[in-house]
Amino acid sequence: TKGVPEVSALIPAAEFDEKSLLSIAASLESSSRHPLAAAVLAKAGDGDFIPAEKVENLPGLGLRGELDGKVLLAGNLKLMEQENIFIPPDLAVPSGTLIAVASGGIFAGYIGVSDPIRENSREEVANFMAAGVIPVLLTGDNSESAKQVADELGITEVISNALPADKYAAIKRYQENGALVAMVGDGVNDAAALTIADVGIAMGNGSDAALESAHLTLLHGDISKLYEAYQLSHKIQNNIRQNLFFAFIYNILAIPLAAGVFYPLLGWMLSPEIGSIAMSLSSVSVVSNALRLRRG
Numbered sequence: 356t357k358g359v360p361e362v363s364a365l366i367p368a369a370e371f372d373e374k375s376l377l378s379i380a381a382s383l384e385s386s387s388r389h390p391l392a393a394a395v396l397a398k399a400g401d402g403d404f405i406p407a408e409k410v411e412n413l414p415g416l417g418l419r420g421e422l423d424g425k426v427l428l429a430g431n432l433k434l435m436e437q438e439n440i441f442i443p444p445d446l447a448v449p450s451g452t453l454i455a456v457a458s459g460g461i462f463a464g465y466i467g468v469s470d471p472i473r474e475n476s477r478e479e480v481a482n483f484m485a486a487g488v489i490p491v492l493l494t495g496d497n498s499e500s501a502k503q504v505a506d507e508l509g510i511t512e513v514i515s516n517a518l519p520a521d522k523y524a525a526i527k528r529y530q531e532n533g534a535l536v537a538m539v540g541d542g543v544n545d546a547a548a549l550t551i552a553d554v555g556i557a558m559g560n561g562s563d564a565a566l567e568s569a570h571l572t573l574l575h576g577d578i579s580k581l582y583e584a585y586q587l588s589h590k591i592q593n594n595i596r597q598n599l600f601f602a603f604i605y606n607i608l609a610i611p612l613a614a615g616v617f618y619p620l621l622g623w624m625l626s627p628e629i630g631s632i633a634m635s636l637s638s639v640s641v642v643s644n645a646l647r648l649r650r651g
Contacts, residue, residue, distance in 0.1 A: 356470035362398035364449035364467030378404040386410040415518030425459035522548035605637035
C-alpha cells in the first residue's frame with residue numbers, strides 16, 4: 356500500500372459519538388509514530404483531545420494509556436479480547452484496517468482506516484509470480500481487510516491477524532519446509548520476522564526497528580525497486596560464477612606452463628614476462644566483467 360492511510364469510517368458504540376470516539380483514539384495515538392496514528396491524528400486535526408498518560412505500545416496489539424483515571428485502549432480485536440472488553444455483536448464493522456477503541460473498560464467503537472494500494476503493486480506481484488516466487492500476504496490486519504487487498508493483487512496465500520511472534524513463526528515454518536524466504540516489512544511488528552528471513556527487506560520510510568533488522572533497504576519506500584533488486588541479485592550471482600571461471604582458467608593453464616610440466620613432452624614454457632601479462636589479463640577480465648553490472 357502507499358503507506359498514507361486515511362480514516363474512512365467512525366462507528367461509535369451506543370454510549371459514545373463520533374467526536375468522543377475520535378478523541379479517545381487521538382489521545383493515545385498522539386504518542387505513536389505508526390502510520391495509523393498519523394491517520395487518526397490527521398482526522399482529529401486540532402480537535403478537543405488531551406494526550407493520554409503512561410502510554411504503552413503493546414506489540415501486535417495496539418496502545419494502552421490512562422486519562423482522568425480511566426484506562427484507554429486502541430488496537431485490534433485481540434487487544435479487546437485480552438482486556439476483556441465486551442463488543443456489541445450488532446455493531447457494524449467497517450472495511451479496511453480496523454482500530455477498536457475502549458475507555459474505562461467500555462467499548463467506544465470502531466475506526467476504519469483505508470490505505471490505497473500502490474499503482475505498481477499488482478505489477479510487482481505479477482513479476483515475482485512469473486519468476487516462480489510465491490507471494491504471501493503476512494499481516495496483522497483483520498482477515499476481511501487482508502483478503503480484500505490480496506484479491507486485488509492476485510495473492511492467494513494470506514496470513515492475517517498475525518502478531519509479531521506469528522510472523523516469526525510463519526517464516527520459520529516456510530524455512531523448515533525447504534523454502535528460501537524474503538520478508539518485506541516496515542513496522543516494529545515486522546522486526547523479528549525481518550531478522551529470521553533469509554533476506555529481510557525494509558522500506559526506507561519504515562520504523563527504526565525494521566531498518567536495523569533488515570539486510571536490505573528500499574530507499575524512499577519505492578516498492579518498484581523490489582523486483583529490480585531481485586533481478587540484480589541473480590545478475591550478481593551469475594557474474595560471480597563468470598569471474599571465478601576467468602580467474603581459475605588463467606591459473607589452470609598458466610601455472611602448469613610456468614612450472615615446466617609440458618616442457619619435456621612439447622617444449623612449451625611460460626616466461627616470467629608472459630606469466631605476469633597473463634595474470635594481469637586475468638584481473639582485467641574479472642574487473643571488466645564485474646563493471647558490466649553498472650550498465651544493467
